[in-house]
Every structure is written in C-alpha cells, then in structure tokens.
Amino acid sequence: MEKPILVFQTDFTYKEGxxxxxxxxxxxxxxxxxxxxxxxxxxxxxTWSASYRLSQSMEFWPKGTIFISIVDPGVGTARKACxxxxxxxxxxxxxxxxxxxxxxxxxxxxxxREIDERVNRLQTTLGTSVFHGRDLFSYCAxxxxxxxxxxxxxxxxxxxxxxxxxxITEGTFSGSRAEGMMEIDDPNFGNLWSNIRSELLLAHGISxxxxxxxxxxxxxxxxxxxxVPFVRTFGNVKQGETLLYTNELMKASMAVxxxxxxxxxxxxxxxxxxxxxxxxx
Amino acid sequence: MEKPILVFQTDFTYKEGxxxxxxxxxxxxxxxxxxxxxxxxxxxxxTWSASYRLSQSMEFWPKGTIFISIVDPGVGTARKACxxxxxxxxxxxxxxxxxxxxxxxxxxxxxxREIDERVNRLQTTLGTSVFHGRDLFSYCAxxxxxxxxxxxxxxxxxxxxxxxxxxITEGTFSGSRAEGMMEIDDPNFGNLWSNIRSELLLAHGISxxxxxxxxxxxxxxxxxxxxVPFVRTFGNVKQGETLLYTNELMKASMAVxxxxxxxxxxxxxxxxxxxxxxxxx
Amino acid sequence: MEKPILVFQTDFTYKEGxxxxxxxxxxxxxxxxxxxxxxxxxxxxxTWSASYRLSQSMEFWPKGTIFISIVDPGVGTARKACxxxxxxxxxxxxxxxxxxxxxxxxxxxxxxREIDERVNRLQTTLGTSVFHGRDLFSYCAxxxxxxxxxxxxxxxxxxxxxxxxxxITEGTFSGSRAEGMMEIDDPNFGNLWSNIRSELLLAHGISxxxxxxxxxxxxxxxxxxxxVPFVRTFGNVKQGETLLYTNELMKASMAVxxxxxxxxxxxxxxxxxxxxxxxxx
Numbered sequence: 001m002e003k004p005i006l007v008f009q010t011d012f013t014y015k016e017g018x019x020x021x022x023x024x025x026x027x028x029x030x031x032x033x034x035x036x037x038x039x040x041x042x043x044x045x046x047t048w049s050a051s052y053r054l055s056q057s058m059e060f061w062p063k064g065t066i067f068i069s070i071v072d073p074g075v076g077t078a079r080k081a082c083x084x085x086x087x088x089x090x091x092x093x094x095x096x097x098x099x100x101x102x103x104x105x106x107x108x109x110x111x112x113r114e115i116d117e118r119v120n121r122l123q124t125t126l127g128t129s130v131f132h133g134r135d136l137f138s139y140c141a142x143x144x145x146x147x148x149x150x151x152x153x154x155x156x157x158x159x160x161x162x163x164x165x166x167x168i169t170e171g172t173f174s175g176s177r178a179e180g181m182m183e184i185d186d187p188n189f190g191n192l193w194s195n196i197r198s199e200l201l202l203a204h205g206i207s208x209x210x211x212x213x214x215x216x217x218x219x220x221x222x223x224x225x226x227x228v229p230f231v232r233t234f235g236n237v238k239q240g241e242t243l244l245y246t247n248e249l250m251k252a253s254m255a256v257x258x259x260x261x262x263x264x265x266x267x268x269x270x271x272x273x274x275x276x277x278x279x280x281x
Numbered sequence: 282m283e284k285p286i287l288v289f290q291t292d293f294t295y296k297e298g299x300x301x302x303x304x305x306x307x308x309x310x311x312x313x314x315x316x317x318x319x320x321x322x323x324x325x326x327x328t329w330s331a332s333y334r335l336s337q338s339m340e341f342w343p344k345g346t347i348f349i350s351i352v353d354p355g356v357g358t359a360r361k362a363c364x365x366x367x368x369x370x371x372x373x374x375x376x377x378x379x380x381x382x383x384x385x386x387x388x389x390x391x392x393x394r395e396i397d398e399r400v401n402r403l404q405t406t407l408g409t410s411v412f413h414g415r416d417l418f419s420y421c422a423x424x425x426x427x428x429x430x431x432x433x434x435x436x437x438x439x440x441x442x443x444x445x446x447x448x449i450t451e452g453t454f455s456g457s458r459a460e461g462m463m464e465i466d467d468p469n470f471g472n473l474w475s476n477i478r479s480e481l482l483l484a485h486g487i488s489x490x491x492x493x494x495x496x497x498x499x500x501x502x503x504x505x506x507x508x509v510p511f512v513r514t515f516g517n518v519k520q521g522e523t524l525l526y527t528n529e530l531m532k533a534s535m536a537v538x539x540x541x542x543x544x545x546x547x548x549x550x551x552x553x554x555x556x557x558x559x560x561x562x
Numbered sequence: 563m564e565k566p567i568l569v570f571q572t573d574f575t576y577k578e579g580x581x582x583x584x585x586x587x588x589x590x591x592x593x594x595x596x597x598x599x600x601x602x603x604x605x606x607x608x609t610w611s612a613s614y615r616l617s618q619s620m621e622f623w624p625k626g627t628i629f630i631s632i633v634d635p636g637v638g639t640a641r642k643a644c645x646x647x648x649x650x651x652x653x654x655x656x657x658x659x660x661x662x663x664x665x666x667x668x669x670x671x672x673x674x675r676e677i678d679e680r681v682n683r684l685q686t687t688l689g690t691s692v693f694h695g696r697d698l699f700s701y702c703a704x705x706x707x708x709x710x711x712x713x714x715x716x717x718x719x720x721x722x723x724x725x726x727x728x729x730i731t732e733g734t735f736s737g738s739r740a741e742g743m744m745e746i747d748d749p750n751f752g753n754l755w756s757n758i759r760s761e762l763l764l765a766h767g768i769s770x771x772x773x774x775x776x777x778x779x780x781x782x783x784x785x786x787x788x789x790v791p792f793v794r795t796f797g798n799v800k801q802g803e804t805l806l807y808t809n810e811l812m813k814a815s816m817a818v819x820x821x822x823x824x825x826x827x828x829x830x831x832x833x834x835x836x837x838x839x840x841x842x843x
Contacts, residue, residue: 005308015749017618020600024622027567031624038301045820056298060305062312073820076795129795131810187296233357233410248412258326258354286589319582337579341586343593468577514638514691529693539607539635
C-alpha cells in the first residue's frame with residue numbers, strides 16, 4: 001500500500017532552521033516519505049487559525065493523508081500531544097489545544113490517541129522540551145506514515161469528548177435575515193469570510209444581483225453597516241467597490257474589489273465578530 | 282513516458298489555505314505527480330510580473346514541464362482560461378489576461394486551447410466561481426500531466442493572435458546610445474533590470490570597465506541620470522556604489538552594491554519606464 | 563545506491579524567479595533528484611546566519627545529504643566556490659565566504675574541493691557572472707547527487723585550514739558564572755540563543771526553577787541585566803515574563819513568554835554580543 005503524504009502547517013515561518021530540522025527528521029525515519037508544505041505562516045500562537053486552515057483544505061487531499069499542525073503555545077506543558085483520525089479518513093498530528101475544533105465540528109473525529117513519548121519521541125534530543133514539532137510530532141507522524149507503527153501504537157486512545165475545542169456557531173437564517181460569525185480572513189487579499197452558506201441566502205429569496213444590508217458587530221458594538229451587492233465574483237463589480245460574494249468554500253464573504261476590506265474598516269474574525277445579512281429595502 | 286513536472290506560480294502567498302487546497306486537488310487526481318513551487322509571491326493582480334516570471338525561468342526546466350500561473354484579477358468573468366503550448370515545448374496553464382505576453386514575445390506560442398469547464402473542472406465545487414486556481418487550473422493541469430486527457434482534450438483551440446498581451450518593446454542601439462525599458466525588478470535586492478542585452482552594448486564599443494551615462498525616464502520625465510561603471514558583477518565596485526551590470530539573463534541592469542537601487546531613487550518598471558545608456562564623455 | 567537529497571538555503575526569497583530557475587537546472591540535470599527547501603529567507607548577505615542555519619539542522623538529515631547554501635555577497639569575485647565534505651558524512655555546496663564556519667567548528671570538515679568551472683558550470687549562460695547559484699552551485703550539486711561526477715571530479719582539493727571562517731567562541735563556566743555569546747536569534751518569535759550548553763549550568767549547580775542573573779553586553783557596554791527564572795519551557799512562566807530556557811539545541815536561551823525578547827530590548831547576535839549567567843543572590 002502506498003504511504004500517505006505528510007502535509008505540514010505551523011507558525012514557524014521559513015526564517016530559521018526549524019522547518020528544515022523537522023523535514024530532516026521525517027526523511028531520516030523514511031527517505032521515501034513525501035512532504036508537502038501546507039503553510040508555515042499561521043499567525044503566531046493562533047490555534048483558531050490553525051484549526052480553520054486544517055479544515056479548509058483537508059477534503060481536497062487523498063484519503064489517508066496525514067496533516068501535521070504545529071501551533072503550540074503550550075509546548076512542554078501538560079497539554080496532550082495527539083493524533084486524531086477523522087470520520088472521513090484523514091489523520092491530524094497536533095497538540096490538543098483547540099487546533100482540532102473545526103475538523104471535529106465539520107467532519108467529526110472518529111478516534112484520538114495520545115502520543116506515547118516513551119516510544120514515539122526522538123531519543124537524541126531528550127534534553128529539550130521546546131521543540132515537539134521536531135522531536136515528537138514529525139517523528140511520530142513519519143513512523144505512522146512509514147508503517148513502522150500502526151495507529152493503535154501511537155499511544156492510548158482517550159475520549160473524543162475530551163478534545164479541547166473553540167466555540168463554533170452555525171450560520172442561520174431566521175425571519176428576514178441571516179446571522180453568523182466572521183470566521184476567518186483571507187490575509188492575502190483582505191477579504192473576510194462568514195460562516196453563512198450562500199445557499200442559505202439563495203434559499204431564502206436573496207439572489208445574485210440583489211442589494212443586501214450587511215452589518216458587522218464586534219461584541220455588542222456595530223462596527224460596519226452598508227448596502228452592498230451580492231454577487232458571484234469580484235469581476236461583477238467595479239474596482240474599489242465593496243461586495244458580498246460566495247467564497248471558495250461557498251460561504252458568504254466580504255471584499256473590496258482589488259482592495260482590502262478587512263484593513264479598510266479595521267475588522268477581525270473569531271468568536272467576537274458577528275454578521276447579519278438582509279435584503280435592502 | 283515520464284509524467285511532466287507541475288511548476289506553480291501565484292499571487293496567493295502561503296498565508297492561507299489556497300495553495301494547500303490546490304496541491305491537494307493535484308494529488309487527488311494523481312498521487313504520483315510532482316509539484317514544485319515556482320513562487321506564490323507575485324505582486325497582487327500583477328499580470329505583467331506573472332508574465333515576466335514565467336519567461337525568466339522556463340528555459341531552465343525540462344521540456345514538457347507544465348507551468349501553472351494563477352494571477353487572476355478577473356476570476357469568474359469572461360476572460361478565457363487556457364493552456365498554451367510554447368514553440369519550444371512547454372505548457373502554460375493560465376487565465377488569458379496578459380500572463381502569456383513575455384513567453385509569446387520571446388519564444389512564441391505554438392497553440393492555445395480554452396479549458397472546457399464541462400469536462401475539466403472539479404465537479405464538487407460548482408457553487409463557487411472565485412477559485413479557478415483550485416477548481417479549474419490545478420485540476421485540468423493535473424489531468425493533462427497524468428495523461429487522463431490529451432492536450433487536444435483540454436478544450437477547443439483558438440487563434441494564437443487572440444491571446445491577450447501587454448506591449449513589450451525591444452532594447453535597441455542607434456547612434457551612440459542604447460534605448461530600452463526597465464523590464465522588471467529584483468525585489469529581493471532592489472535591482473532594476475532593463476531589456477537591453479549587454480552584448481548589444483559590447484557590440485557597439487561599450488566595454489566592461491567603461492563609465493556610462495544612464496538616464497531613466499518615467500513617462501516623459503527624467504527621474505534618474507548618473508555616470509556609473511559598466512561592470513561584470515557587484516564585486517567589481519565598492520559597497521554603496523551604483524553600477525550597471527549584466528544580470529543573470531544577460532541584460533544590462535542597475536544596482537547599488539549591497540544596497541537598494543530601486544528604493545533609493547524611488548523607481549519602477551513596466552511600459553512607462555524607459556532607459557538610455559551611452560558612453561560617458 | 564539511492565541518490566542523496568538536495569537541501570537548499572539562500573537569501574533570495576521567493577519573490578522572483580531565481581529559486582525556480584535553480585530548481586529547473588537541477589531537474590534538467592536529473593529529473594529524479596529530490597529537492598527540499600531549507601530556507602530562502604537568510605538575512606541578505608549574512609554569511610554568519612548562513613553558517614549557523616546549516617549547522618542547526620544538518621544532523622537531523624540522512625547521511626550523505628547535500629546542502630546547497632547560497633549567500634554570496636562576493637559572487638563573481640575571487641572567493642572560491644567549493645564543496646566541502648563534513649567529518650560526519652554530509653556535503654555542503656557553497657561560496658567559501660564564512661558559510662562553513664559553524665559546521666567546521668562543531669563537526670569538522672574532512673575535505674574541501676574547489677568547483678572546476680570548466681567542467682561543472684552550466685555552459686548556456688556563460689555571458690553572466692552574477693548567478694552562480696543557478697549556473698555553478700545548483701548545476702554542480704545536481705551532477706554530484708546524480709552520480710554524473712564523483713566528489714573527486716568536483717575539482718581540486720585545497721587545505722581545510724584555508725577555509726574562510728568567522729570567529730566562534732565556546733560557552734564556558736568559571737568561578738560562579740557562565741560566559742558565552744549570543745549566537746543567533748529565532749526571528750520568528752524574537753528569542754535569542756546563547757552558545758552556553760544548559761548542561762553546563764546544570765553541572766555547576768544551577769537548576770531548573772532557580773532565579774539567575776543574566777547580563778548581556780554589546781561590545782563593552784552592558785545593555786541588559788535582569789534576574790529571570792531558568793526553566794525548561796515557556797509554559798513554566800506567565801505571559802509577558804522573561805525567561806532563560808533550554809532551546810531545541812540544548813543551549814541556554816532568552817525569551818519573553820508569547821512576546822519578543824530581542825525586539826523589546828533591542829538586542830542582537832554575533833561576535834559583539836556576549837552573555838553571562840549566574841545564580842541570583
């Protein structure tokens with residue numbers, strides 16, 4: 001059987017030798033393993049983003065792919081190091097610190113096992129506790145991918161209910177308007193993505209081409225309110241115009257055409273940022 | 282026959298999950314395909330740079346290599362999605378939006394085909410129009426590389442003359458001076474590259490070691506004029522000194538030794554930036 | 563025999579086509595060679611950092627791995643282009659400009675050979691002297707990895723003692739205190755790493771949990787002095803607290819928990835930055 005691909009995401013950047021050391025560990029376990037960069041530019045210590053990014057691209061990969069996610073502000077403390085198996089057949093190697101939230105919410109976790117450090121930790125670096133990405137996660141992931149250990153040999157299973165998660169809500173429609181949260185940004189282009197599925201808008205009589213009133217709250221304060229067109233894509237509006245569009249995950253999202261919506265209005269994402277959408281009068 | 286390599290360039294950066302999703306699509310089409318990062322740091326929406334970067338490194342790759350270039354400000358609009366075959370045997374998968382300009386000008390396009398979305402689009406994401414990089418370009422490129430489709434099965438051919446191109450001029454020498462344009466920057470080191478081949482200077486009596494007068498115009502305004510040495514490489518001048526040197530594509534280029542020429546004089550590149558070079562008196 | 567992996571590190575970034583061109587050259591020499599990004603974000607022209615980063619991750623790679631390090635402020639001048647073989651069985655392809663310092667100091671160089679440009683240089687780009695990364699280092703490394711040339715055929719050997727090196731000192735303990743230098747930063751998190759092995763502290767009666775006085779000098783000036791806890795990892799202190807911890811290479815290192823130590827106190831690394839550590843009263 002073909003060995004699974006290892007896809008890495010971290011908040012390490014490529015500025016120093018950490019990623020290089022991790023990949024060396026993998027190749028020393030099994031030269032034939034295939035490594036792909038997911039990203040090494042997760043915002044520092046941001047387990048919410050780590051969780052979101054895992055969920056964003058996982059479904060496009062072959063079943064069995066092993067994702068290694070290392071955003072680990074609590075490295076060396078009591079937080080568990082684990083490997084989760086999702087209900088749709090992927091593996092995630094990660095500190096159990098909220099990084100599994102979206103995958104658990106959207107797809108479900110079939111089983112989770114704590115990595116047994118006595119067996120699945122690199123033995124040559126026992127004097128340090130600060131780089132589990134190299135010494136524990138990469139090493140154990142490579143052993144699993146290579147077939148040196150089975151999933152059961154990762155370590156003892158623990159209840160899926162004990163996995164640490166961030167609070168995630170569902171985008172809903174009630175009365176004349178949709179309500180949801182600003183779930184994440186597209187940091188490259190300054191777009192903000194809600195968790196409201198566009199088909200929910202379409203099912204409730206809001207059509208492409210309609211003008212909609214979008215209101216964004218930070219905690220209890222209204223920080224943005226405007227009437228904008230609901231369109232399929234950026235090309236449907238003029239440069240500099242704000243739009244509500246359907247993003248690549250088919251969620252209602254805000255952008256300024258060829259501009260930076262998030263920066264222009266100084267907005268953010270996460271549990272404190274909510275959005276409502278309704279047809280303009 | 283060995284399957285061609287896929288070389289990607291985009292303006293997506295690695296800050297979010299877009300690149301990861303594209304590569305997952307490729308690996309889901311055919312696990313054995315080889316993916317290489319060209320760059321994901323093309324300036325946003327800059328189809329001129331996309332065009333230049335394609336041309337810059339293509340010749341160093343094995344014949345048959347497939348380049349996927351996704352700088353796509355008009356995603357989801359009427360611009361064509363195409364695969365071009367160059368006269369020297371490479372493939373370019375790209376929106377037809379100017380990204381083929383330099384390859385067409387420098388090497389020539391043998392044939393171009395519009396991607397047939399009915400066949401060569403990922404079917405699971407039909408609700409979105411904003412991520413052709415994942416749903417159309419990566420998917421179709423992987424099918425071509427894998428041999429699932431032939432080049433003819435990409436979609437219908439259209440006339441090469443219809444390919445959208447930026448205006449590119451030739452560096453020339455007349456009378457006592459060379460004239461050309463500032464074609465691109467080296468953003469890492471702040472160098473600016475002209476389109477004047479150094480051998481054109483050498484053929485007209487300007488030799489390494491000579492002092493030359495370099496004048497740069499932005500539109501009709503003279504924005505830089507100095508006498509600088511024409512040298513083979515940076516090590517031939519002192520730190521902080523400005524130089525005209527022969528860049529890696531053998532074109533006359535401007536730099537400050539261990540400095541930032543473009544930033545120091547606030548200069549740019551593209552159709553509006555012209556340069557003249559003549560021997561100093 | 564399996565062909566060795568090529569691990570690249572440069573100061574080129576991914577902003578332009580240089581890395582892409584180098585990798586194309588490798589694949590044109592031998593399609594089957596495996597290329598891994600070490601990093602392309604070494605600070606510009608910083609041969610000290612290049613030297614340190616090579617040393618940092620080398621030991622985690624399979625023996626025989628070929629590292630290509632191109633931080634080359636003197637490209638095209640008389641500095642040698644070489645391939646060194648380390649005492650523990652790795653190869654480094656690099657300009658001989660200080661980039662071999664740490665590997666030579668920490669592990670030792672078995673043999674060093676100057677690349678013979680007449681044989682091991684790409685012949686299609688002879689008109690340029692500025693991109694040895696592509697034309698000489700990548701090309702020659704690929705030929706070596708592929709088995710087209712033996713190590714002896716790289717070019718003539720020269721005395722290991724002639725290798726250009728930066729001055730490196732040893733972290734020591736005398737009387738009641740440890741003395742060393744700030745060897746490098748972790749630019750991602752703002753940590754500063756000394757060259758003092760934590761086991762040296764532990765062997766002289768400084769234990770995890772102890773309060774220690776840390777003094778940092780820049781040249782002869784005291785630029786930082788504080789009492790901080792000596793701990794295993796970040797999780798042992800509160801957010802914003804400064805700590806002395808054992809880094810991933812088991813050296814005593816300074817950090818602010820979830821903060822930026824280097825930036826907060828405006829500190830640096832290299833030969834001019836020294837540190838002393840002693841138990842607080």
